[in-house]
Amino acid sequence: MTEALALAQAPGARLFAGGCELVLAMRRGAVRYQNLVSIMKLPGxxxxxxxxxxxxxxxxxxxxxxxxxxxxxxxxxxxxxxxxxxxxxxxxxxxxxxxxxxxxxxxxxxxxxxxxxxxxxxxxxxxxxxxxxxxxxxxxxxxxxxxxxxxxxxxxxxPPPGPDAGSAFKKIYKARRREGDLHKINAAAYIALDPARERILDATLALGCIGAHPIRIPAAEAALVGQLADEAVFDAAAAQAMAAVAPMTDAPWVEEIRSEWIRILARDVLQQAASRARSRHDPAEDAHLAY
Known part of the structure; x- marks a missing residue:
């Protein structure tokens, strides 16, 4: 590994694994390298x-x-x-x-x-x-x-999920108005419930395709903890998520649509995660094995 890292530091060199994004970038002419260093045969x-x-x-x-x-x-x-x-x-x-x-x-x-x-x-x-x-x-x-x-x-x-926990991911595709626009918005959530499967013990809510990288919505997450896992609570958290995302364009009607999509995605992934958390976990989880 040390040798591979040293080789990758040479001018015009690049470390890579599968190389999917690297190949696309090279085809577009966005990057050019003289040497590519694969890690796929390194031990460990x-x-x-x-x-x-x-x-x-x-x-x-x-x-x-x-x-x-x-x-x-x-x-x-x-x-x-x-x-x-x-x-x-x-x-x-x-x-x-x-x-x-x-x-x-x-x-x-x-x-x-x-x-x-x-x-x-x-x-x-x-x-x-x-x-x-x-x-x-x-x-x-x-x-x-x-x-x-x-x-x-x-x-x-x-990390391992809670015993009564669930998660969900969803995305919405959208039209691109100009070069550089992102063609979709995505969201993911994790909900852990108490043993009675009624109140929220832990929550995460993440939004992606709204900037340089995904973000979590800490205000919504904090507001969820301790609440009943019902639609009103998820609607309120989704509204907080919508309000937390900064505008990306100067076109009000575009931002209105984008904000509504963010709200819908946030609400849906929270509801889906909670629904999965209410389902009884598989008894096979009690087997202390790793696969």
Whole structure:
């Protein structure tokens, strides 16, 4: 790993895994590299475990299709699974890696929004030391991340959900009015309920495709905790989410439509997450195994 990181620091060099976004950028002429350094044969980066009692650990070499077909990811990290199911074109599933998708820092990608809702953590290494960065702190300005020269993201961790918890992801496609417009808006939520499955113990709400990177809505999250999981509460949280998003254009009618879509998406993912949280969890979760 140390050798690969050193090679990637040379002028005109680039570290890559699946290379899906890299190939597109090179075809467009947006970037040009003299040397490409693949990490796909490096030892120790192929870790993949997923279990509700343990969490999800994904190494930098793990392709997205491994998560798409995993039963526990589908059951207990539903927001991420739904975002994966809606990826296109289909070859991204087979060629792309989860961490590569996150590190590309493309503002219209779906997976980062779901990972915000699941409170993902990235483990960044320089080959000797490792630091843990929450995904909310991972992104900076447009296509910028917390990865420094001589570093790479070695793995990602998603904490285990509560025993009565659910999550959801949804998106809406929209027309592009001008070059640079994002062609969709997405949202993801996580809701954990009390043992009676009535009140909200924990919540996250993330919105994507509204800027350089997804955002969480802390005011809405805080307002949800302790409340009954009913439509009125979710409507109020969705209104807070709508109000928290800054305008992106100077056209009032466009912003009115976009704001309404944000409200609808936020409400729907919160309701869907709560509905899943009310469902009894699978008894197989009591097996202390990682797959």
């Amino acid at each position: 980066l192929d870790t993949f475990t997923a279990h509700p009692k343990i969490g999800v650990e994904v190494g930098a070499q793990v392709r997205i299709n491994r998560l798409a077909s995993h039963i526990w990811v589908g059951k207990r990290w539903a927001a991420l699974h739904e975002a994966i199911e809606q990826l296109h074109p289909p070859h991204i599933l087979n060629m792309g890696t989860l961490i590569g998708n996150v590190c590309a820092a493309v503002n219209y990608y779906d997976l980062p929004t779901a990972l915000f809702a699941h409170r993902a953590e990235l483990r960044i290494t320089d080959g000797t030391a490792t630091r843990i960065v929450p995904i909310e702190a991972f992104y900076g300005a447009d296509r910028q991340t917390a990865v420094q020269p001589g570093e790479m993201v070695a793995s990602m961790f998603l």
